[in-house]
Amino acid sequence: MKRKVALSLTSALIISSFVGCGSSKTAENGEVNVFVWTEYVSETAIKNFEDEAGIKVNVSTYSSNEDLLAKLKSESEGTYDVILPSDYAVEYLIAQDKLEELDKDALPNLSNIDDAYLDESFDPGNVYSAPYEGGVACIAVNTSKVDKDIKSYADLFDPSLEGQLVVLDDYRAVIGITERAMGLSMNETDPETLSEVEDKLLSLKNNIKLYDSDSPKSALISGDCSVGMIWSAEVALSMDENPDIEIVYPTEGSYVFLDNWCVPKGAKNYDNAMKFIDYMLSADAAKINIEDFPYLCPNKAALELMGEDYIANEAKNVPAEVISGGEFVKYLDTDTMAIYDDMWTKLKE
Amino acid sequence: MKKKFKSNLAKFAMITPISLWMYIMVALPFLYIILISFMHPGTYGGVELGVTLDNYKELLNPLYLVTFGRSIVMSTAVTCVCLLLAYPFCYFVAKKNDIQKKILMSCIMITFCVSMIIRLFMWINLLRSEGAVNHFFINIGWIQVPLKLVYSNMGAMIGLIYMLLPFMILPLFNSIEKIDYTILEAACDLGAKPFQSFINITIPLTKPGIFAGSVMVFIPSMGLYFVTDLMGGSKTLVIGNLIKNQFITARNWPLGAAMSVILMLITYLLLKAYQMAGGSMDDLSGM
Secondary structure (H helix, E strand, O other), X not given: OHHHHHHHHHHHHHHHHHOOOOOOOOOOOOEEEEEEEOOOOOHHHHHHHHHHHOOEEEEEXXXXXXXXXXXXXXXXXXXXXXXXXXXXXXXXXXXXXXEEOOOHHHOHHHHHEOHHHOOOOOOHHHOOOEEEXXXXXXXXXEXXXXXXXXXXXXXXXXXXXXXXXXXXXXXXXHHHHHHHHOOOOOOOOOHHHHHHHHHHHHOOHHHEEEEOOOOOHHHHHOOOOOEEEEEHHHHHHHHHHOOOEEEEOOOOOOEEEEEEEEEEOOOOOHHHHXXXXXXXXXXXXXXXHHHHOOOEOOXXXXXXXXXXXXXXXXXXXXXXXXHHOOEOOOOOOHHHHHHHHHHHHHHHO | OHHHHHHHHHHHHHHHHHHHHHHHHHHHHHHHHHHHOOXXXXXXXXXXXXXXXHHHHHOOXXXXXXXXXXXXXXXXXXXXXXXXXXXXXXXXXXXXOHHHHHHXXXXXHHHHHOXXXXXXXXXXXXXXOOOHHHHHHHHOOOOOOOOOOOOOHHXXXXXXXXXXXXXXXXXXXXXXXXXXXXXXXXXXXXXXXXXXXXXHHHHHHOHXXXXXXXXXXXXXXXXXXXXXXXXXXXXXXXXXXXXXXXXXXXXXXXXXXXXXXXXXXXXXXXXXXXXXXXXXXXXXXXX
């Protein structure tokens, strides 16, 4: 009996390894392989593109820039046609010569993007990248539970907030806000300065109740944590659920990020990739994406289509001065990374 | 002759896939990890060729040693609690009739039908400071301030114990069920008190189950980082977290690999100790 079971399981395994190799139906104009963040690009927008362009979109997802870079490193060239890295990852990919230049003639919709988000330091002239959405690591405060007036990252270190904070489980963000609170850059590399940063960082330890990057809004909505240092769109969504929550853009200037469409070197469907990116830059597509994932919208044509509830909501429609006064994270050298990692381990230990 | 060939063929057909699987999916990655633990970290993740012992030297950093030590203490505590919970349960179930046994053991197995992550989120909802458990205790007046049952070391422990309890129960149940009760009766006839016969007969007879269960709880508890991340609010580091951080955030693959090698070494030594104490490898898989 046992043997029969084993045999049938084995054969099932063998058979199943052959199933799924069948070719999927290809659309009239070929396909495009897209590799993007989870919970970030609307399925409706992708479906609309497939219908309009007759191009099949194969979507795979990642949940951190590091995942993306690791995948690009391990997969053979040409696996993906479109990727969506953040600012510092774009800079790194350019430095490594891993990106194709964008054909601006094929991207008329690039003109929809507000000038404020073009020509950024990580890709001057937007040779390789076109902005998608962005955001800020800002502060959320549950006003019914916190008396203290919180205005800055530095206020998060106040001892009265003991055990009340939810912060992103992201060492560049947590160390970065510590550096900003001390009036430093988020990309400090000097070991001596960093040892001061470490002392300050460890003073935050008692205040942190929870590290969560996946859904930090949950702990805020449920009331488990009363203050958060989280992504702006997460604050926006928690404000919809719990009216006591308010958003605070820190006075020191925020941790800012901008995600960008890029084409990795050796993409097999370059023309389709351009069509896809151009579609995503169109006002309609950007509107659908922003409605599903209310991050910062650099697309000024889409902003005109957005309703008052988006425009007036300062958590969703991040004010321009917050972005211009903020700072991008930069790629750091290995030695500095080791110091950052050391601090992070000490904080968590 | 023909018959023998036939049975050999059947054996071959069954053993080949699993052996191939083990070689390709287990042995090769193992070897790869060991190899890169001696290389230099690449600037942007990955590795650069070369041979160095620096990664192992780096492990002597007190920071990592403390985390390793703490992780081992925590795993020991988890194992002890699991044992204390599982033993009476198995003893109780072993005395039931066949149908009751099947039902009770199915209750343990059935939890595997739901994804681990979903079950952990359920615990978080129950145990959080505004959750049902704390509400209950506050309402009946036992406590005034909510207990920190999640997002703390306590939470991480609860998560690990919950996840790993079945792995203690299954081998333990196997060996408790096999006890020959006539021996206990004989002990009773000869004047042994229940406590004496438990210490001198039941425990020695169930030693294989105790060992097997402990090994199966202890080893995974050092690596299940997502449990401590979710239930402990990412504030408790087990060895698994350290390894994950080196590979993903710090981009120091060789150091992460060296940590993995040490973890494998700890596992190997434990299994060796288990074997030397008379444990059988079959008990570890014989559920």
